[in-house]
Amino acid sequence: xxDNKENTDLEKIGEFGLIDLLSKSIELTESSTVKGxxxxxxVMNYGDNQTLISTDLLLEGVxxxxxxxxxxxxxxxxxQVNLSDIYAMNxxxxxxxxxxxxxxxxxxxxxxxxxxxxxxxxxxxNVDLVGGDTSASKQGLIISVTSIGYVNDLDITYRDGAxxxxxxxxxxxxxxxxxxxxxxxxxxxxxxxxxxxxPDLEGKDYIIERQLKPEARKDIIHLFKDIGIKPSxxxxxxxxxxxxxxxxxKQSKKGCKLYEDKIxxxxxxxxxxxxxGLDPTICALSGGExxxxxxxxxxxxxxxxxxxxxxxxxxYITEENAGCNLISKAGNMHPIKAQGWNAFx
Amino acid sequence: xxDNKENTDLEKIGEFGLIDLLSKSIELTESSTVKGxxxxxxVMNYGDNQTLISTDLLLEGVxxxxxxxxxxxxxxxxxQVNLSDIYAMNxxxxxxxxxxxxxxxxxxxxxxxxxxxxxxxxxxxNVDLVGGDTSASKQGLIISVTSIGYVNDLDITYRDGAxxxxxxxxxxxxxxxxxxxxxxxxxxxxxxxxxxxxPDLEGKDYIIERQLKPEARKDIIHLFKDIGIKPSxxxxxxxxxxxxxxxxxKQSKKGCKLYEDKIxxxxxxxxxxxxxGLDPTICALSGGExxxxxxxxxxxxxxxxxxxxxxxxxxYITEENAGCNLISKAGNMHPIKAQGWNAFx
Numbered sequence: 001x002x003d004n005k006e007n008t009d010l011e012k013i014g015e016f017g018l019i020d021l022l023s024k025s026i027e028l029t030e031s032s033t034v035k036g037x038x039x040x041x042x043v044m045n046y047g048d049n050q051t052l053i054s055t056d057l058l059l060e061g062v063x064x065x066x067x068x069x070x071x072x073x074x075x076x077x078x079x080q081v082n083l084s085d086i087y088a089m090n091x092x093x094x095x096x097x098x099x100x101x102x103x104x105x106x107x108x109x110x111x112x113x114x115x116x117x118x119x120x121x122x123x124x125x126n127v128d129l130v131g132g133d134t135s136a137s138k139q140g141l142i143i144s145v146t147s148i149g150y151v152n153d154l155d156i157t158y159r160d161g162a163x164x165x166x167x168x169x170x171x172x173x174x175x176x177x178x179x180x181x182x183x184x185x186x187x188x189x190x191x192x193x194x195x196x197x198x199p200d201l202e203g204k205d206y207i208i209e210r211q212l213k214p215e216a217r218k219d220i221i222h223l224f225k226d227i228g229i230k231p232s233x234x235x236x237x238x239x240x241x242x243x244x245x246x247x248x249x250k251q252s253k254k255g256c257k258l259y260e261d262k263i264x265x266x267x268x269x270x271x272x273x274x275x276x277g278l279d280p281t282i283c284a285l286s287g288g289e290x291x292x293x294x295x296x297x298x299x300x301x302x303x304x305x306x307x308x309x310x311x312x313x314x315x316y317i318t319e320e321n322a323g324c325n326l327i328s329k330a331g332n333m334h335p336i337k338a339q340g341w342n343a344f345x
Numbered sequence: 346x347x348d349n350k351e352n353t354d355l356e357k358i359g360e361f362g363l364i365d366l367l368s369k370s371i372e373l374t375e376s377s378t379v380k381g382x383x384x385x386x387x388v389m390n391y392g393d394n395q396t397l398i399s400t401d402l403l404l405e406g407v408x409x410x411x412x413x414x415x416x417x418x419x420x421x422x423x424x425q426v427n428l429s430d431i432y433a434m435n436x437x438x439x440x441x442x443x444x445x446x447x448x449x450x451x452x453x454x455x456x457x458x459x460x461x462x463x464x465x466x467x468x469x470x471n472v473d474l475v476g477g478d479t480s481a482s483k484q485g486l487i488i489s490v491t492s493i494g495y496v497n498d499l500d501i502t503y504r505d506g507a508x509x510x511x512x513x514x515x516x517x518x519x520x521x522x523x524x525x526x527x528x529x530x531x532x533x534x535x536x537x538x539x540x541x542x543x544p545d546l547e548g549k550d551y552i553i554e555r556q557l558k559p560e561a562r563k564d565i566i567h568l569f570k571d572i573g574i575k576p577s578x579x580x581x582x583x584x585x586x587x588x589x590x591x592x593x594x595k596q597s598k599k600g601c602k603l604y605e606d607k608i609x610x611x612x613x614x615x616x617x618x619x620x621x622g623l624d625p626t627i628c629a630l631s632g633g634e635x636x637x638x639x640x641x642x643x644x645x646x647x648x649x650x651x652x653x654x655x656x657x658x659x660x661y662i663t664e665e666n667a668g669c670n671l672i673s674k675a676g677n678m679h680p681i682k683a684q685g686w687n688a689f690x
Contacts, residue, residue: 009449009452009453021453021457026464026473026474027468028473028475029471029473032439032440032495033439033440033473033475035475036473036474036475036476037474037475037476037477041476042440042442042475042476044439044440044475044493046391046392046396046495047391047392051391051396051493053440053442053475053476053491053493054442054476055442055444055476055477055478055489055491056444056478057444057445057446057478057480057487057489058480059446059480059481059482059483059484059487060483060484061483061484062446062480062481062482062483063480094377094378094389095377095378095387095389095398097387097398097399097400097491099400099401099402099489100402101402101404101407101487104354107354108354108366112366119371123372126374128371128373128374128378128381129371129381129382130373130378130380130381130382130387130389130398131381131382131386131387131398131399131400132382132400133400133401133402135402135403135404135407135408136404136407137404137407137484138404138405138406138407138485139404139405139406139482139484139485139487140483140484142402142404142446142484142487144400144402144444144489146398146400146442146491148389148396148398148493150377150391
């Protein structure tokens with residue numbers, strides 16, 4: 001069916017390359033469309049507020065491994081990951097659709113577990129599950145979530161609004177989800193080699209939860225309202241700090257300086273990364289799946305956020321030509337690269 | 346992971362059973378949610394208009410067979426199928442998100458073909474493609490489409506509004522997509538047995554197109570506006586006439602009488618069904634994938650629709666206790682059953 005002589009390997013262009021390429025062929029003509037592809041969520045104008053929409057596809061063997069992910073956690077995480085994109089627009093999520101494809105090897109109770117997790121996440125975040133599609137699958141478990149939210153005109157926050165001098169901030173801590181995954185992978189290998197050995201996850205609850213049961217940061221959106229801040233740019237940390245800060249800089253046409261010693265890393269994340277021979281900073285920069293919010297604010301807002309223990313100021317925005325750099329603990333400057341995750345390799 | 350003693354086979358409860366069961370655990374609490382699961386699309390109130398959302402998951406080997414579905418047609422059909430749900434609410438589709446999961450065996454050009462079909466459908470129907478997700482897949486090709494639309498309060502049409510005495514109408518003709526599929530399946534088998542034999546689809550363009558390239562009936566929604574009709578109930582024909590008319594009757598708490606000789610079946614559909622030893626009426630009742638609109642109107646509206654060659658009046662709504670029946674060409678009465686499609690068998 002494919003003409004071989006003109007074919008291009010997907011591995012070569014990667015996920016972002018593919019998105020860029022496909023985006024070029026898309027024209028927007030509907031008057032209610034405010035923003036299409038290129039941010040955490042699309043924006044539509046249907047009335048007083050802007051309507052937001054975001055969608056994710058989660059595939060067995062790619063995004064999750066049923067050998068260690070409990071089904072209820074999977075449903076919960078699938079919703080969280082998607083709501084996170086709405087919050088990253090400074091919006092409030094209001095509805096989701098939740099679709100699953102699954103083979104008949106799954107009993108009804110398995111489906112109910114997945115939905116129970118999804119519904120738990122919805123309840124916790126005051127979101128309605130309003131639709132979806134269920135389908136037989138010959139191809140393992142597939143989950144597709146779309147969320148809808150709203151935000152008023154003045155509050156909406158894109159990736160492209162960062163200004164020179166703005167402070168770069170991040171909520172919570174980073175790298176935990178990635179280190180938690182390493183731990184789960186190690187225990188899976190041990191179990192595969194000897195099923196009699198019980199998994200040794202004792203005392204590692206925090207990083208395991210960061211991987212299996214992330215919490216989208218709706219609380220930060222409420223905090224912004226309470227303390228009177230509107231970020232100049234924002235994105236959620238799904239692919240890793242490096243990838244996300246580069247998105248903000250590229251779209252804002254700016255550069256940045258990040259300080260390694262300011263990057264918030266939990267002690268358990270740090271220690272466990274070391275156990276695995278991993279650099280904790282690299283885990284934060286390239287690990288991903290933390291679903292924290294990375295955002296920029298005007299320097300004048302410094303006093304409003306400096307006292308919040310849940311927000312770290314990790315650097316500042318520079319002019320574009322200065323590039324995107326990390327200042328190491330030793331004081332050396334390194335260009336930031338998106339190791340990223342090439343979905344097709 | 347599953348506790349075997351309490352497990353229930355998905356095959357036993359079927360897709361609709363599963364949806365019913367899952368729906369029971371879902372509460373709606375958001376003030377902007379007007380209607381959740383249970384119609385063609387969910388309804389949300391964000392301003393002057395009602396916002397509609399619908400989503401579909403299409404899986405290789407279940408919903409399509411890449412051995413005879415051209416990729417561009419696949420992208421086109423995936424969009425049409427989803428827009429059809431918005432039109433079935435008497436709404437106008439305005440945006441879609443389009444997600445694909447695919448393995449790296451697909452070259453970039455294949456992805457571009459799929460998107461080209463999706464974008465063509467969007468252009469033709471004045472819909473913006475505003476987002477999506479692309480992912481690696483170990484599980485064949487996966488497409489997930491979500492569409493957003495709008496409709497004003499007075500025009501919105503649910504499945505549950507049919508009244509006793511209302512006329513049951515359907516757009517276009519039925520059964521063609523199913524008979525087209527039989528033809529493609531036959532040619533595939535012949536090709537698998539002897540790759541030197543060219544497919545014999547000569548003169549069968551119409552039913553092949555009904556299967557590979559269906560057109561959602563936006564034109565009918567405009568027609569309603571032009572002639573001043575608001576249907577009392579409406580649904581799109583995705584699973585087959587029998588299944589859809591039962592949805593309207595069940596949700597409206599009514600019965601119906603359909604007349605076999607009034608069901609619109611194209612001559613080519615009829616003749617080809619006969620070639621395959623199939624009853625053309627059964628193809629219309631249980632075949633599905635026609636993406637026509639099935640709707641009910643007040644008898645007083647008869648004069649407004651009687652002259653439209655693209656609309657057939659096929660029966661009328663009765664009281665609930667009379668049941669749902671088909672009057673055969675011979676004058677016999679048969680209860681209508683949803684043969685349906687059990688997604689898990």
